Amino acid sequence: MNPKDIAGLIHPTLAVVVVFPIIGMVVNLAWQARQRRLQTADKGKSKIPPVVGPEHRKIGNWLTGSVVGITLVAIAYSIYFKGIFKDFKSENMTLAILIVTIFIATVASLVFLYKAKTKLWRGIFATLTGAGIVVLGFQDGVFRRDYEWAVSHFYYGLIASILMIFSLAIVPEIYKDRTHKWRKIHTILNCLAVLVFLGQGMTGSRDLLEISLSWQQEHLYKCDWQNQVCPDSKSQTLSPEILVASISNYPTLAQTNKVLASGEFVTITPGEDTEGTAEIIQVENKTQVRLAENFYAIEGPAVRLLLHKQNRPGSYTAQNFVRLGDLKSFTGEQIYDIPEGINWQDFPNVVVWCEKFNVTFGSAKLN
Numbered sequence: 001m002n003p004k005d006i007a008g009l010i011h012p013t014l015a016v017v018v019v020f021p022i023i024g025m026v027v028n029l030a031w032q033a034r035q036r037r038l039q040t041a042d043k044g045k046s047k048i049p050p051v052v053g054p055e056h057r058k059i060g061n062w063l064t065g066s067v068v069g070i071t072l073v074a075i076a077y078s079i080y081f082k083g084i085f086k087d088f089k090s091e092n093m094t095l096a097i098l099i100v101t102i103f104i105a106t107v108a109s110l111v112f113l114y115k116a117k118t119k120l121w122r123g124i125f126a127t128l129t130g131a132g133i134v135v136l137g138f139q140d141g142v143f144r145r146d147y148e149w150a151v152s153h154f155y156y157g158l159i160a161s162i163l164m165i166f167s168l169a170i171v172p173e174i175y176k177d178r179t180h181k182w183r184k185i186h187t188i189l190n191c192l193a194v195l196v197f198l199g200q201g202m203t204g205s206r207d208l209l210e211i212s213l214s215w216q217q218e219h220l221y222k223c224d225w226q227n228q229v230c231p232d233s234k235s236q237t238l239s240p241e242i243l244v245a246s247i248s249n250y251p252t253l254a255q256t257n258k259v260l261a262s263g264e265f266v267t268i269t270p271g272e273d274t275e276g277t278a279e280i281i282q283v284e285n286k287t288q289v290r291l292a293e294n295f296y297a298i299e300g301p302a303v304r305l306l307l308h309k310q311n312r313p314g315s316y317t318a319q320n321f322v323r324l325g326d327l328k329s330f331t332g333e334q335i336y337d338i339p340e341g342i343n344w345q346d347f348p349n350v351v352v353w354c355e356k357f358n359v360t361f362g363s364a365k366l367n
Helices: 003-039 052-082 090-115 119-137 146-151 153-176 181-210 214-220 240-249
Strands: 257-267 277-283 286-291 303-308 321-326 334-337 349-354 359-365
Touching: 003 052, 003 181, 052 090, 052 119, 052 153, 090 119, 090 153, 119 153, 153 181, 257 349, 286 303, 321 334
Parallel strands: none
Antiparallel strands: 257 277, 257 359, 277 286, 286 334, 303 321, 303 349, 349 359
């Protein structure tokens, strides 16, 4: 494994080794603390030692720090390896400094939240910590699975972090409130958090199965993700149907490709990463769109490739775009025929569009 692969495993390793064991401890102590409170409510006696209450609070504080910490680790990895720092340019220096500043401010706000005594300051620092995580989470490079948000590991993590932050902020009020209002709110927040943690365990395991190590990527990218078909493990060839489709979409070696125009993809919707080169090529009497070997787009449902009049499409109508077909692969070289009678110069932008959710992933302006 290279350094990037190792860095990518830090987040799941911390989840398994640190966060989930602490969750088990907190749930166990919370149950014991509640049982003791019920048993001693009418001046009764309990065999559960009184130390469970303070221990529950202490371990609960650890849980909040670990959940927020592991969330920031995952976001930092995504931004550094897939976002603004991936191919860093000097013109992005201001944004880079701002992102680093928000990271520092978020961590500082969490530290101050632990130390704050008054309700006002706890509310301020809890809000700043939560806001910092949200802002960082919506930076370019962070895979949020917006097209399946209900089963998104990102959104589960975001919700869990915010629940933990505000649960921590109200803990001191529990000991002051004789009406038990804050205790009930604390209990509800943490019951929701347990359900979210279960969702994180399932979605995190799923995502790990979908993430490849660097050396595996060239093989994994040969798969047809839309049809869920991969090359045969023995022959290392695609099925006949996929092979025929692939041959029909690529010019033969004997043909000469004349590049008429080209452009580089830029991401239009934050988080829906799209990059690589698009070309207009002439092959004998055909005009085609070629996505180069360096093409990459984030996975999604019902993703189409289009020619569009606008570089940043505001709408999709029969008058302003030409449909080239379903995106054949989210990575690598692929070729699409431009329909007869269409002048590509009237639609000088190659666009990757998720039709199901009407989201523009990326666009390449042809020059």
